[in-house]
Amino acid sequence: MALRLPKVGGAYVQFEDELGSMAAVIGASYAGVKSMTATSGPGLSLMQENIGLAVMTEAPCVIVDVMRGSPSTGQPTKAAQGDVMQCRWGSHGDYEIIALVPASVQEMFDLTIEAFNLSERYRVPTMVMADEVIGHVRERLVIPDPNNITIMNRKKPDRPPGEYLPFQPGEDLVPPMACFGEGYHFHATGLTHDERGYPDMSIETQEKLVRRLCEKIRRNANKIIRLDKLFVDDAEILVVAFGSPARSAASAVATARSEGIKAGLLRLITIWPFPTEELEELSKQLKSAIVLEMNYGQLVREVERAVKPTPVSFLPKLGEEPHRPEEVLSAIRRCKG
Amino acid sequence: MTETSSKHPLDDFLRMDRMPHIWCEGCGLGTTLNCFSQALKELDFDLNRLAVVSGIGCAGRASGYVNADAFHTTHGRAIAFATGVKIADPNLKIVVLSGDGDLFAIGGNHFIHAARRNVDMLVICSNNFNYGMTGGQVGPTTPSHALTMTTPYGNIEHPFNLVALAAASGAVFVSRWTALHVRRLTESIKKGLQKKGFSFIEVIVPCPEIYGRYNKLGDALKMIRDLKTNSVIKYGVPAHEAEIDPDRRIVLGEFVDTEKPEYSDRIRALVERSKGE
Numbered sequence: 240m241a242l243r244l245p246k247v248g249g250a251y252v253q254f255e256d257e258l259g260s261m262a263a264v265i266g267a268s269y270a271g272v273k274s275m276t277a278t279s280g281p282g283l284s285l286m287q288e289n290i291g292l293a294v295m296t297e298a299p300c301v302i303v304d305v306m307r308g309s310p311s312t313g314q315p316t317k318a319a320q321g322d323v324m325q326c327r328w329g330s331h332g333d334y335e336i337i338a339l340v341p342a343s344v345q346e347m348f349d350l351t352i353e354a355f356n357l358s359e360r361y362r363v364p365t366m367v368m369a370d371e372v373i374g375h376v377r378e379r380l381v382i383p384d385p386n387n388i389t390i391m392n393r394k395k396p397d398r399p400p401g402e403y404l405p406f407q408p409g410e411d412l413v414p415p416m417a418c419f420g421e422g423y424h425f426h427a428t429g430l431t432h433d434e435r436g437y438p439d440m441s442i443e444t445q446e447k448l449v450r451r452l453c454e455k456i457r458r459n460a461n462k463i464i465r466l467d468k469l470f471v472d473d474a475e476i477l478v479v480a481f482g483s484p485a486r487s488a489a490s491a492v493a494t495a496r497s498e499g500i501k502a503g504l505l506r507l508i509t510i511w512p513f514p515t516e517e518l519e520e521l522s523k524q525l526k527s528a529i530v531l532e533m534n535y536g537q538l539v540r541e542v543e544r545a546v547k548p549t550p551v552s553f554l555p556k557l558g559e560e561p562h563r564p565e566e567v568l569s570a571i572r573r574c575k576g
Numbered sequence: 577m578t579e580t581s582s583k584h585p586l587d588d589f590l591r592m593d594r595m596p597h598i599w600c601e602g603c604g605l606g607t608t609l610n611c612f613s614q615a616l617k618e619l620d621f622d623l624n625r626l627a628v629v630s631g632i633g634c635a636g637r638a639s640g641y642v643n644a645d646a647f648h649t650t651h652g653r654a655i656a657f658a659t660g661v662k663i664a665d666p667n668l669k670i671v672v673l674s675g676d677g678d679l680f681a682i683g684g685n686h687f688i689h690a691a692r693r694n695v696d697m698l699v700i701c702s703n704n705f706n707y708g709m710t711g712g713q714v715g716p717t718t719p720s721h722a723l724t725m726t727t728p729y730g731n732i733e734h735p736f737n738l739v740a741l742a743a744a745s746g747a748v749f750v751s752r753w754t755a756l757h758v759r760r761l762t763e764s765i766k767k768g769l770q771k772k773g774f775s776f777i778e779v780i781v782p783c784p785e786i787y788g789r790y791n792k793l794g795d796a797l798k799m800i801r802d803l804k805t806n807s808v809i810k811y812g813v814p815a816h817e818a819e820i821d822p823d824r825r826i827v828l829g830e831f832v833d834t835e836k837p838e839y840s841d842r843i844r845a846l847v848e849r850s851k852g853e
Contacts, residue, residue: 245850250663250843255689259656262649262686266629266660269647270668274660292650419627419645419661420668426591426640428648437594438640438648 240277257285261302265289268298269427271418273355275301280309280322283329290364291330294452296427297362297406297414299393301354302326304366305374306533308558317559318371320482320533326366327511333449335456337463338366338511340481344378350508356391357463361455362413368510370533372483372561400424406448407434412455460512467506470496474503476574477521479542480531481507483561488531491567495575502571510538518545525549527574531562589613589623591643598637602796604755604781608702609638611758611779612673615765627670629658631683634709635675635702642673652683655690658697659839666840669769670697677707677715680736684716691745691774693839698768698775701738704783705822712786719822723790735820742776743815743832749775750815750832754803755782757828764830773838780807780826 241251254260260276267274278286283304293300308314309321322329326338337357341347350367358365394415396403405425408414414434417423430438431445456463469489471477476495480488485506495502505521507514522528528546530539533556543551554570556562590613599605616623623644630639632651639646649657658670672679679687679701690697706724707713714724714731717738721730742750749771753761761779768775782788782799793799807826810818815831 245843245847246853248847250847252659252663254656255685258653259659259686259689262653262656263660263663265649266647266657266662267664268660270627270661270664272664274664288650289653292653296647420624420665421645422624424623424644424646426646426648428640429650430648 257282258288261286261289261293264300264302265293265296265298268293268300269296269419271420273299273301273359275303275351275355277303277305279305279307279315280325281312283322283325287325287329290336291332291334292429293364294330294334294336295429297416297452298364299355299358299362299416300364301351301358302364302366303351303369305369305371307371314559316371316375318483318533318561319557319559320368320370320484320537322368323510323532323534323537326368333453335453336364336366336511337361337456337509338368339465339508340368340510341373342482342485342506343373344376344380346508347373348380348382352388352390356389359391359393360413361459361463362393362416363456366511368482370482370561396423404434405436406432408451408455412451412458456512461516463509463512464514464517465508466514466517467508469493469504469506471503471505471521473501473524475501475524475526476503476571477525477528478502478504478531478567478571479507479518479528480504481510481538482533484531484533484556487562487564488567490564491571494564494568495571500571500575507538513538513541513545515541515545518542522546522549527552529554529567529570529574531567532556533561586610586613586617589616589643590641594641597641599634600785602782602784602799603634604704604779604783605635605638605702607755607758608635608700608761608779608781609641609673611762612638612671612700612765613642614762615769618762619766619769621669621769625667625669627658627661627668629654629661629670629672631674631678633675633678633707634704635673636678638673652678652681653686654678655683655686655697655699659686659690659693659695662695662697662840663843666696666844671769672697672699674699674701676701676703676705676717676738680716680738680741688741688745691742691747691776694746694748694773694836695839696772696774698765698771698777700765700768700777700779702779702781703738704781704787706783706787706790708783708786712790722787724787725790737816737818737820738778739776739818739831740816746774746836747776747832748773748834748836749830751776751830752778752780752818752820752826752828754780754807754826754828756800756803757807760809760828767830767833773836780822
């Protein structure tokens with residue numbers, strides 16, 4: 240980005256630390272530009288404070304996290320998916336964010352654009368949660384004609400400065416956004432605030448604000464969520480995976496089908512908001528589900544909750560390598576019994 | 577007949593619908609905000625070109641009272657946020673209004689790096705020698721031996737000299753005043769607003785309700801009188817020689833006024849340069 244951004248009129252700064260990076264991303268967003276940062280697990284931990292600020296002040300922004308082995312410094316440059324819950328719950332309090340998981344270089348490109356669009360549309364920090372395999376793999380990338388790329392921008396105020404309230408939402412629960420230097424003289428704060436953006440410590444304001452920040456994502460979850468389905472229509476054994484393990488899963492499911500096993504793959508492109516409704520619906524046809532994660536059990540709990548009482552087996556993976564197709568195939572065969 | 581008005585001359589610069597403010601009687605933070613507003617007025621500063629950013633704490637609430645685009649950030653991150661704003665919109669003048677704890681403890685790293693980069697912003701630090709909002713804990717400017725909630729036996733740490741730190745980090749304009757020296761402070765703020773680059777003004781403010789009580793410094797008037805007695809104005813001395821020992825001697829003045837390339841200008845130059853390559 241340091242190489243390419245200036246050539247297209249952008250700016251790249253390597254900050255002194257991730258706390259500063261995230262703060263500057265919000266500042267730039269409020270100055271009216273599209274801004275992003277990229278990091279790996281420990282850096283995401285440091286960004287959490289200001290991810291909360293971005294949630295609270297509804298600053299559109301994108302955070303790319305290439306997940307590595309953890310906890311702590313863990314395994315730098317080794318693959319993992321240990322930040323699945325961190326990206327959802329890492330900052331304090333009740334809130335919603337959007338998180339997308341690419342499973343290829345092409346998706347890394349496509350989903351970064353999608354992440355910007357979603358962050359602008361819903362005024363929410365949006366994460367691109369790659370694992371290290373996707374972060375380092377080299378493969379074919381088709382860059383589309385810019386005219387064929389859909390770009391969404393934040394809603395702007397539809398009224399003059401005297402009448403504009405910076406946190407008064409529209410029907411979609413998202414407020415139009417004025418930026419610095421546009422003459423609106425607005426105030427924004429990480430404190431609980433009313434529609435004027437003024438601090439207000441009342442129970443009513445806290446409840447109204449937190450509900451809206453959560454509901455603007457929850458109510459629009461079906462518009463946000465993207466899933467990739469392989470042999471799912473008549474599947475009785477469903478493999479749920481995201482990121483690089485989903486590539487092994489696709490191969491395993493195809494082999495299982497050739498053996499006459501009714502296996503399918505649900506690849507989660509959106510992990511947050513979690514596709515609870517879709518899984519609930521699917522669970523009616525399932526005999527069992529298998530969850531793959533490159534961690535010791537994070538998103539599997541969401542799957543268990545959604546497909547109950549369908550039995551769920553979990554294939555954890557700790558340390559560098561994604562699941563191999565044969566491991567996934569063995570799990571599918573075990574479910575078949 | 578003279579015209580009368582119920583309007584204060586600085587009303588246009590403040591969010592009057594947010595008054596009264598949260599600050600205690602006798603606190604110097606209102607004076608800092610008053611001088612800032614006065615400086616804007618005297619310069620006829622275009623408020624549409626101003627963004628006011630603050631951190632957490634008593635001083636940090638100032639951004640909420642200024643009638644301009646304003647953002648109240650997380651603890652210590654005002655300067656990093658402001659850097660992002662400046663890079664995204666170089667036409668804005670950014671003023672960071674905050675306190676000693678916010679800017680120099682949790683936010684110390686951002687301060688030195690923004691000064692080093694020479695990002696165009698004016699940082700006004702109201703220094704009251706403690707964390708007032710949370711009940712008076714020791715901070716990075718608390719004088720040695722001073723009593724605070726968390727130094728009940730006296731502070732055993734050495735304090736920062738903020739102007740020396742700012743100068744050493746690369747700030748292009750550095751001054752120190754007190755809440756008593758309102759005309760000189762206002763003049764300094766006007767200079768800082770017009771200066772291109774990282775400017776720093778320290779304002780020594782009395783905190784009679786918290787720091788003053790712990791250290792038995794008397795009421796606000798007594799604390800202001802002490803500022804008068806103990807301060808000496810010395811323009812142009814090297815910042816590291818600008819002593820600060822609030823009980824004995826506080827050196828005031830403007831210590832740095834220099835020029836060097838500004839960061840957002842350099843980014844724009846880089847963009848131009850990279851297009852040809």
